[in-house]
Amino acid sequence: MRAVLLLLALLAAAPAAAGEAKPARIVSLNLCADELVLRLADPGRVASVTYLARDPRGSTVADLAAQVPVNRGLAEEVVPLAPDLVIAGAFTTRATTAMLRRLGFEVMELGVPTSLEEAYAQIRQVAARLGEAERGEAMVARIKAAMAALPPAPADHPTAVVLRPNGFTAGRGSVPDSVLARVGLDNLAARLSTDRMGQLALEEIVIAKPDLLVVNSAPDAPPSLADELLHHPALAPFAKAARTVPLPIRLWACAGPGLAEAARRLAAARERIAPGAPSPLVGAPAGLLQ
Structure with a gap:
């Protein structure tokens, strides 16, 4: 009743x-x-x-x-x-x-947008339904202007891997993959994982030898088993070589201005990589994964 x-x-x-x-x-x-x-x-x-x-x-x-x-x-x-x-x-x-x-x-x-262009389209779609089409266009324009102001990408793109808790990554057909390409980084997970939200084993990352590790986790998140992989000793060479980029998921999980900030941080990290410098994992000591 x-x-x-x-x-x-x-x-x-x-x-x-x-x-x-x-x-x-x-x-x-x-x-x-x-x-x-x-x-x-x-x-x-x-x-x-x-x-x-x-x-x-x-x-x-x-x-x-x-x-x-x-x-x-x-x-x-x-x-x-x-x-x-x-x-x-x-x-x-x-x-x-x-x-x-x-x-x-x-x-x-x-x-869920699969590219920057789809993210822009979603902003416009929501803005139009809210009766705020001009605000939507202004938001898209600001993001595009910030992207256009990024340092030019090098001819040879450094490789990068996005690492999230539990070994999840950002693979092909995702907005993060599109942002990485926009700033001149070659997303290794697009070759290694099967979809946009695939997982990578630690061994796959070490064997792939990326130039840059994008740690996609909130720095103030409480300790959890899901984060253990992010702190594995095998990945310590990235931190020692300043090849780790902390990037909160919130910046590029949704269509919005955070995408421009994520791109800015990634571009700055890419600029720190000296042309031709080997990956931090090249020549890593045996037994690193034990």
Whole structure:
């Protein structure tokens, strides 16, 4: 009986129909959507974003999210807000988005961009639906201008590997792969891994002998078993040779200005590599993996 009453209450709160008017009450159910909504829409139009948006370890908009109500992706939280637009990820909060659609709410789903151009397109897509097309174009223009200001790439691209907790990497068909190419770095994982979110064994990294190791983890994250690989002695030569780049995942996990900052840091690291200098793992002592 309680379930029936709850459903009736939800139906009563649902909008009569979704429209294309400029939304006045926006709810985000996805961290990447949080960033775009908070950067593109006026604060008074944002009814709620995810609780993740307030965590500076994973969010680039923690300051903007501080004064906005948050949610944990539950339909019971969203419906009372009476949003006229809900933005969700294509692979997250599936039960919630299905329920909201059945209740008549407009749900806009964001996929995962596979290149810089797709990231720019996603910014424009969200900005257009928010009724802020000019702000979207301005954001894209700023990112492109920052990319254009990077130092020119050398003819021979140094190799790099992105290493995330549990040995995950950034392979082909990913925005990080596109950023690496943009700054003149050859992503070894695009050859070694099978997809954009593949894993690399420590042995594969050592054998591949990359010139640069991009450690894609939050420096202030609590200790965990997932991070053990990032601190393995076999990778110590990178730190000793200043060939390690700490790069928080938040900078290039989503479409937004963080992409330009990630590119700037990578370009600066690439500039530190002397032309023709061997990888830190060339000539590494035997038994390093033991």
